[in-house]
Amino acid sequence: MGMGVGWVWCARCVVRHNVKAPRRLLSTQTQLQADSLSRATRNIGIIAHIDAGKTTTTERMLYYSGHTRRIGDVDEGSTVTDFLPAERARGITIQSAAITFHWPPSPPNAQTQPQSPQLPPTFDTTLRSSISHNINLIDTPGHADFTFEVLRSLRVLDGAVCILDGVAGVEAQTEKVWTQSGHYHIPRIIFVNKLDRAGAAFSRTVKEIGTRLHGWPAVCQIPWWQGNNGDFVGVGDIVNLRGMLWQVGGDGRDIQAFSLEELGESDQKFAEEIKKARIALVEILSEHDDAMVEHFLDHDEDHLAISGTQIVESLRRVVLRAPQVIIPVFAGASFRNIGVQPLLDAVVDLLPSPFERPDPEISISNQSSTLSALLSSAAVAKPGKLARKQQQTQDQGLAIVEAKNLLACALAFKVVNDPKRGVLVYVRVYSGSIDKGATLYNTNLAVSERAPRLLKMYANDAVEVDSITAGQIGVITGLKHARTGDTLIVYRGLQMKGTPSGGLNTLQLRPINVPPPVFFTSIEPHSLSEQKHVQESLGILLREDPSLHLSVDEESGQTHLAGMGDLHLEIARDRLLIDFKAKARIGRIEIGYREMISTSTAPYTYDLDKPIAGKPTKASITASVEPIDVSIIVPGQEEIQVEDGAFETTYNLPDNNTLYILHPNLSRHDSASHKNYIPPHLSLPGILHSIQAGVSAALARGPFNGFPVANTRVTIDLDAQAHLLPETTPTAISMAARAAVGSSLRSVNDAAPSALLEPVMMVTIFVNEGSLGAVVQDISSARGGQVLSLDGSDSPVSSTSDDDLPRIDPNLIYTPPDPFASGSGDMGSGLANSQRQIVARVPLKEMVGYLNHLRALTGGRGTFVMTVDGFEKMGSQRQKEVLDAMREF
Numbered sequence: 001m002g003m004g005v006g007w008v009w010c011a012r013c014v015v016r017h018n019v020k021a022p023r024r025l026l027s028t029q030t031q032l033q034a035d036s037l038s039r040a041t042r043n044i045g046i047i048a049h050i051d052a053g054k055t056t057t058t059e060r061m062l063y064y065s066g067h068t069r070r071i072g073d074v075d076e077g078s079t080v081t082d083f084l085p086a087e088r089a090r091g092i093t094i095q096s097a098a099i100t101f102h103w104p105p106s107p108p109n110a111q112t113q114p115q116s117p118q119l120p121p122t123f124d125t126t127l128r129s130s131i132s133h134n135i136n137l138i139d140t141p142g143h144a145d146f147t148f149e150v151l152r153s154l155r156v157l158d159g160a161v162c163i164l165d166g167v168a169g170v171e172a173q174t175e176k177v178w179t180q181s182g183h184y185h186i187p188r189i190i191f192v193n194k195l196d197r198a199g200a201a202f203s204r205t206v207k208e209i210g211t212r213l214h215g216w217p218a219v220c221q222i223p224w225w226q227g228n229n230g231d232f233v234g235v236g237d238i239v240n241l242r243g244m245l246w247q248v249g250g251d252g253r254d255i256q257a258f259s260l261e262e263l264g265e266s267d268q269k270f271a272e273e274i275k276k277a278r279i280a281l282v283e284i285l286s287e288h289d290d291a292m293v294e295h296f297l298d299h300d301e302d303h304l305a306i307s308g309t310q311i312v313e314s315l316r317r318v319v320l321r322a323p324q325v326i327i328p329v330f331a332g333a334s335f336r337n338i339g340v341q342p343l344l345d346a347v348v349d350l351l352p353s354p355f356e357r358p359d360p361e362i363s364i365s366n367q368s369s370t371l372s373a374l375l376s377s378a379a380v381a382k383p384g385k386l387a388r389k390q391q392q393t394q395d396q397g398l399a400i401v402e403a404k405n406l407l408a409c410a411l412a413f414k415v416v417n418d419p420k421r422g423v424l425v426y427v428r429v430y431s432g433s434i435d436k437g438a439t440l441y442n443t444n445l446a447v448s449e450r451a452p453r454l455l456k457m458y459a460n461d462a463v464e465v466d467s468i469t470a471g472q473i474g475v476i477t478g479l480k481h482a483r484t485g486d487t488l489i490v491y492r493g494l495q496m497k498g499t500p501s502g503g504l505n506t507l508q509l510r511p512i513n514v515p516p517p518v519f520f521t522s523i524e525p526h527s528l529s530e531q532k533h534v535q536e537s538l539g540i541l542l543r544e545d546p547s548l549h550l551s552v553d554e555e556s557g558q559t560h561l562a563g564m565g566d567l568h569l570e571i572a573r574d575r576l577l578i579d580f581k582a583k584a585r586i587g588r589i590e591i592g593y594r595e596m597i598s599t600s601t602a603p604y605t606y607d608l609d610k611p612i613a614g615k616p617t618k619a620s621i622t623a624s625v626e627p628i629d630v631s632i633i634v635p636g637q638e639e640i641q642v643e644d645g646a647f648e649t650t651y652n653l654p655d656n657n658t659l660y661i662l663h664p665n666l667s668r669h670d671s672a673s674h675k676n677y678i679p680p681h682l683s684l685p686g687i688l689h690s691i692q693a694g695v696s697a698a699l700a701r702g703p704f705n706g707f708p709v710a711n712t713r714v715t716i717d718l719d720a721q722a723h724l725l726p727e728t729t730p731t732a733i734s735m736a737a738r739a740a741v742g743s744s745l746r747s748v749n750d751a752a753p754s755a756l757l758e759p760v761m762m763v764t765i766f767v768n769e770g771s772l773g774a775v776v777q778d779i780s781s782a783r784g785g786q787v788l789s790l791d792g793s794d795s796p797v798s799s800t801s802d803d804d805l806p807r808i809d810p811n812l813i814y815t816p817p818d819p820f821a822s823g824s825g826d827m828g829s830g831l832a833n834s835q836r837q838i839v840a841r842v843p844l845k846e847m848v849g850y851l852n853h854l855r856a857l858t859g860g861r862g863t864f865v866m867t868v869d870g871f872e873k874m875g876s877q878r879q880k881e882v883l884d885a886m887r888e889f
């Protein structure tokens, strides 16, 4: 008979609360506690193709950890993670919420208190998974439209579990996210789910892991199929050499373990397969880990004699090495409650703590660096030695000196409006500690705001905490400005209205390129009285997802909402109408073309002189515009300030626009001299920010057809004495800048009409050999696309930086047989080869509704992913057709 396998909390992890520290030691003590908390923390995400079972698996994880009392069911729409009604209706996960739980489960009273367990100095004999850890599970969206959203959540992960559907195998979207997470060097393990389904093919899936994800699968579990129908009942645990049998129909807590000896009597074949798998596992580890070779020799070359702990430590070493070449593979069926607890053990045992991660990249004064480089230079740099650091720019030198005042640095990785609690800002702290009440400086928005309340989010509970320390994930409530993706810093001596000096105000954590919006829709409140609510809801929506863009046409008052995909906008629409109950008419979802001016203007000055909010207000702005001539523009959507000289400032704006501001009387390096030129209530950074906001608003709506303007250089001549008066406010500067640039664009368009640019996509299509011809034919003739490669390695999916990843021969991969898979005769290389990949550039217009067409062409098997490759000038005939079609509508 087998023994029960229990996941119960262990007494060792209880924190000793009653130790009194002498007062002066307190801060080091707290630091130590924070460090051990982080060492016992896993910040992980689940990456998976839509429908692979991410939500189902998450639910089980929360249930077994003791944080929920019943298993939520996705199909009934009662799950914890997918908490937005719009998600429930669609059954897909779109919001990246983060949930904390403990694994193994912690004692009931410590359940919701952050704790710092006492970890042993080494793990040579103890498994990490024998001690309760904090798991911060960050939800990543699975749909192709949300790739950017995935990227955004990926950058705060320390490790990931990739869930594969054991019937469908490795799917296009998984491949894409896998590659992206590889770019961030995120260690990953794989869970092959849905092995209970008819047609489940573990072996085929493992081979696909090798061929499509470019790593050597290390099979840590094999499926246990029983009876004539091949019922999936449990797994063979290759690490610990045992069979694990889940009670049929139970909640999954009742698991029996059978030793190889016991199995030898009941299921001889299965016992033999476990041994085979163990040999393969030791072999593959030995190829990549010298310590494993030593263990192997120490145990007289007996693969079975090596201890489970040694295998786990070896797996951990190879998983944490970048690039990751070995991919541990686990098996289960979370819907049947099979396999989830060992998967959680693997999360703790194999994935890294925040301390085991590479130093996070930052950008500061538009230069790339890493956070610890910045922090450690602060420790050594003394102002007097600055001269020696002059190979860096002066701004960076200043930042280094100022970095000693940087008390904390965090990334707001997700903003969610919770109907009950208001706007929740999920943060990951990278250095220092954010304490309750701290003043946070937002380097993206150049504003300060106080953090009134800090929370730790558990599945069933939000618990208030006093601080969120480095390596931790938590929630700040009550913030009015912070948006998804913003960098927040705590800075010694910062005043609410102040700006951190010396370049720290430009610090960005793990900056990413925001793809340009290529679809838009119009929004019109039902009535004037609804307008305020619609505006407020849109405001929250944009804080949640800054990849949505809002622009208002000054004359018609019409509002446009732009996004990255049609589904992206559909979700935003549902969010607005259903979740926020906004009363508005939402127009058709259309393609977001760009306009480009064809000639330049002389400087034009707009003088604003009118009462704003009851006060007389004045501002003047002198602007000129000129086209930047490139035929294809490459997307890049972040506003980046380039501080090139003391008296000039350049902004690289979205859509390949540039803003060049000359401020001859205002030196960036001598703010004391400004008082001679500008009224005391204005500051140079504030003025520049207002000009940029006004110019961006003007560029968002072109004069030709109301599309955003691209490829344009705007020059602003700022004569501080003439243009900035006592009655000048930041709002007035923005309005004047918008008006000056708006008029310049109109006059240039009157002189010579602008041209339209259309979004062109890089499309990667996966099809079976049989449909290849038809799909290529359709793309290149009917859709006007250009096929770039077939099965090429230069595609965006397996992109250039992965060249060092191995090309893997599926015949060299160990897999157990697939006795019940349909088409199991055609295993391995045959199947892998029959899957073909087409990479093509296709105008977005021709890709609308493509999925259905592709399904029809491929008997439902084809899939594709696409990203914006650029905007291209259209031929005059094509432009006319597009414009005619728009007018008709």
Ligand SMILES: Nc1nc2c(ncn2[C@@H]2O[C@H](COP(=O)(O)OP(=O)(O)OP(=O)(O)O)[C@@H](O)[C@H]2O)c(=O)[nH]1
Pocket: 048, 049, 050, 051, 052, 053, 054, 055, 056, 057, 074, 075, 091, 092, 093, 141, 142, 143, 193, 194, 195, 196, 197, 332, 333, 334, 335, 336
């Ligand atoms: N047979 C079987 N079905 C499963 C299993 N796991 C999940 N499912 C089903 O697969 C469907 C999708 O599961 P979800 O958990 O919603 O998948 P998801 O990956 O979260 O999907 P999105 O939220 O849309 O990204 C649901 O109908 C589940 O009941 C499994 O182990 N076996």
